Amino acid sequence: MLSQIVVNSIVSGAIYALLAFGFTITYGTLKFFNMAHGVAFTVGAYLCYFFRISLGLDLPWAVSCAVIGTAVAMVLVDLVAYARLRARHAPSWAMVVSSLGVAIFLEATLSLVFGTDTLTLRTGATKPGLAILGAIITPTQIAILLVSTVLVALLTIYLHMTRRGKALRAMADDSELSVVIGVQPRATYMSTFALASGLAAVAGCLVALETDLYPTMGHSALLKAIVASIVGGIGNVPGAVFGGLFLGFAENFGIWKLSSGWQDGIALALLLIFLLLRKSGGFLTRKAS
Amino acid sequence: MKFATSFAISALALLGANASASADIKIGVTLPLTGYAASYGEDARRGVELAVDQTNAAGGIKGQKIQLVIEDDAGAGKVGVAATQKLVSIDKVPVIIGGMMSSVALPASQIARSNKIVYLSTTSSHPDLTSPGGFIYRLASSTAAQSSTAVEFSVHVLKAKTAVGLFAASESGLVASKTIETGFEKQGGKWFASEKFQTGATDFRTQLAKLKAHNADILFISATHKEAAQIFRQMVELNFKPKVMGSSFWYDPTILELAGETANGVHFTVEAGEDNPEAKKLNAEFTAAFKAKFNKDPGITASYFYDAAQLAINALKNADPSGPAIDRWIAQVKSYPGVTGHISFTTIGDSIIPITVRKIENRKFIETGFTRTTK
Numbered sequence: 001m002l003s004q005i006v007v008n009s010i011v012s013g014a015i016y017a018l019l020a021f022g023f024t025i026t027y028g029t030l031k032f033f034n035m036a037h038g039v040a041f042t043v044g045a046y047l048c049y050f051f052r053i054s055l056g057l058d059l060p061w062a063v064s065c066a067v068i069g070t071a072v073a074m075v076l077v078d079l080v081a082y083a084r085l086r087a088r089h090a091p092s093w094a095m096v097v098s099s100l101g102v103a104i105f106l107e108a109t110l111s112l113v114f115g116t117d118t119l120t121l122r123t124g125a126t127k128p129g130l131a132i133l134g135a136i137i138t139p140t141q142i143a144i145l146l147v148s149t150v151l152v153a154l155l156t157i158y159l160h161m162t163r164r165g166k167a168l169r170a171m172a173d174d175s176e177l178s179v180v181i182g183v184q185p186r187a188t189y190m191s192t193f194a195l196a197s198g199l200a201a202v203a204g205c206l207v208a209l210e211t212d213l214y215p216t217m218g219h220s221a222l223l224k225a226i227v228a229s230i231v232g233g234i235g236n237v238p239g240a241v242f243g244g245l246f247l248g249f250a251e252n253f254g255i256w257k258l259s260s261g262w263q264d265g266i267a268l269a270l271l272l273i274f275l276l277l278r279k280s281g282g283f284l285t286r287k288a289s
Numbered sequence: 290m291k292f293a294t295s296f297a298i299s300a301l302a303l304l305g306a307n308a309s310a311s312a313d314i315k316i317g318v319t320l321p322l323t324g325y326a327a328s329y330g331e332d333a334r335r336g337v338e339l340a341v342d343q344t345n346a347a348g349g350i351k352g353q354k355i356q357l358v359i360e361d362d363a364g365a366g367k368v369g370v371a372a373t374q375k376l377v378s379i380d381k382v383p384v385i386i387g388g389m390m391s392s393v394a395l396p397a398s399q400i401a402r403s404n405k406i407v408y409l410s411t412t413s414s415h416p417d418l419t420s421p422g423g424f425i426y427r428l429a430s431s432t433a434a435q436s437s438t439a440v441e442f443s444v445h446v447l448k449a450k451t452a453v454g455l456f457a458a459s460e461s462g463l464v465a466s467k468t469i470e471t472g473f474e475k476q477g478g479k480w481f482a483s484e485k486f487q488t489g490a491t492d493f494r495t496q497l498a499k500l501k502a503h504n505a506d507i508l509f510i511s512a513t514h515k516e517a518a519q520i521f522r523q524m525v526e527l528n529f530k531p532k533v534m535g536s537s538f539w540y541d542p543t544i545l546e547l548a549g550e551t552a553n554g555v556h557f558t559v560e561a562g563e564d565n566p567e568a569k570k571l572n573a574e575f576t577a578a579f580k581a582k583f584n585k586d587p588g589i590t591a592s593y594f595y596d597a598a599q600l601a602i603n604a605l606k607n608a609d610p611s612g613p614a615i616d617r618w619i620a621q622v623k624s625y626p627g628v629t630g631h632i633s634f635t636t637i638g639d640s641i642i643p644i645t646v647r648k649i650e651n652r653k654f655i656e657t658g659f660t661r662t663t664k
Contacts (some may be wrong), residue, residue: 001498001499001502004494004495004498004527005495005498008494008495008498010494012492025290091413111327115328116327116328116331117328117543118515118518118543118547120329120547125549125550126522126525126526126549126550126551128525128526128527128528129526129527129528131528136526136527136528140528187661207491210491210492211491211492211519212491212515212518212519212547214515215323215327216325216489217491241415248604252495254497255484255499256495256498256499259485260484260485260486260495260496260499261458261485261487263486263487263490264487
């Protein structure tokens with residue numbers, strides 16, 4: 001039983017980590033609390049459905065196209081909705097309200113195009129999962145674990161070893177100084193959106209494979225991304241990954257040991273606790289002055 | 290000056306148009322157009338629209354057209370209350386069709402009753418909905434009726450001695466868990482454990498893992514058909530195969546698509562309305578008309594909203610368009626032939642309906658023949 005709960009926790013945690021990674025980068029680099037992060041998740045899932053079911057592409061192609069499509073869409077959203085606000089030096093709450101509008105608009109568009117019924121990406125019969133070390137795990141869940149691990153590793157390398165990645169981190173550290181030393185703000189903003197939404201889209205495709213698609217699926221994704229980011233310290237990338245895993249474990253162990261009616265309450269309770277512990281969230285390390 | 294004149298003329302024209310619109314007979318409807326129950330709401334909306342369009346095409350009521358005033362209740366209490374208030378105070382409708390979800394039905398019906406407006410609740414199954422006082426009617430059966438049939442079938446036909454339950458943390462789930470747990474133990478069974486989940490949840494694995502550990506004969510589930518499809522799939526993946534008993538939420542063709550083979554062998558209770566030849570014929574006509582107009586099969590909410598609309602229309606044909614007159618007419622209805630079966634009401638507005646158990650096998654609904662009539 002314990003091993004099953006652990007498996008459930010790691011799988012949920014991996015998804016939350018992917019979502020939190022993107023959310024925290026957006027906040028760190030752009031100082032922007034992106035309420036449209038959840039809808040990037042939903043758009044990714046629906047694009048995957050479109051490419052796989054409507055167009056009949058193979059799954060890896062469908063996922064890749066969905067991820068690229070979402071990244072492109074969100075960069076366009078940035079150009080249309082956020083860039084103008086930035087040009088006018090709008091306060092951050094204005095950006096948040098704008099992102100809320102984007103989220104509602106995109107969700108309604110998806111409902112109009114695809115309908116409000118639940119859609120499924122699965123095309124074969126359901127089989128019992130594989131029994132490993134006393135727990136049962138399905139092929140999709142194994143895929144989730146592999147994909148998330150690889151992505152987090154690759155992105156950590158990207159952030160630390162590539163020029164653009166370092167630019168992202170520089171801008172997160174000090175946006176004015178980074179422009180002075182030659183970081184291109186426009187390109188950096190676009191990379192950040194593309195990266196964060198691409199990650200959310202991957203999470204969306206994986207979750208859609210597991211538990212089907214419906215237009216409001218991004219709501220809980222956004223909540224989990226926010227909680228996990230704050231638990232790990234908003235803007236702190238390793239913290240976000242830790243936060244995601246921590247949330248996955250807390251939820252599943254909470255359901256196991258406490259009454260299962262408290263499931264959503266656990267995420268919100270964690271949020272409250274970590275917000276009270278530190279003003280900016282759990283493990284944010286102090287920057288050297 | 291020119292602008293002011295044309296504005297004044299258009300305003301007068303609008304007022305005039307409004308005046309004639311308010312001479313139409315209005316029927317108020319609340320249903321979930323947004324939110325977790327939006328797909329049920331779309332289905333239901335088609336049901337009311339079909340009924341009204343058929344009547345209007347045949348000349349309307351006493352020569353007047355029926356105007357449907359549809360408001361979104363999002364399947365949530367707060368929104369439903371606001372929607373109902375609007376229908377009551379602004380549109381001043383004499384009858385409201387709604388109550389798909391108990392969280393809406395419970396407060397909205399009280400608002401209607403205190404304003405002497407008839408509230409026709411469709412699928413809400415909360416036992417507290419109906420009470421002495423008039424104006425509130427329920428077409429579907431209450432959870433208590435379904436639960437007792439479910440328990441009887443499990444104990445006497447499926448011969449289950451031990452049970453576990455998985456219930457939505459919603460009004461209907463709460464009532465279902467109470468009535469099923471006590472009912473099962475009263476019939477001599479042993480209840481091991483119950484787990485809950487948030488409405489709209491998609492991951493039930495940890496709850497299922499906990500329940501699997503008890504090794505019970507049967508699993509009672511209170512969930513919508515979408516949640517159930519996920520639950521069945523995850524049960525197959527976890528190799529958890531007890532007998533399964535659900536409720537009328539599952540009587541929707543979408544579950545056959547979404548769950549496929551994973552739903553094989555599950556049972557559920559549902560109102561048995563359609564088991565007489567007259568209702569079968571009505572049902573066939575209804576399904577044909579529905580398909581012709583919308584190119585889709587009707588779901589269970591469409592059938593209930595259609596019947597509710599027809600009841601309201603018949604009331605308006607035979608009585609004044611006022612709440613109390615409609616209330617008096619509906620109260621004396623006996624064996625009204627609806628697509629969900631013959632409708633009669635008890636003195637507190639509950640519908641007298643037999644409950645039957647059906648089974649899902651190979652993407653089809655199959656009769657078991659087990660029927661009980663409880664109030």
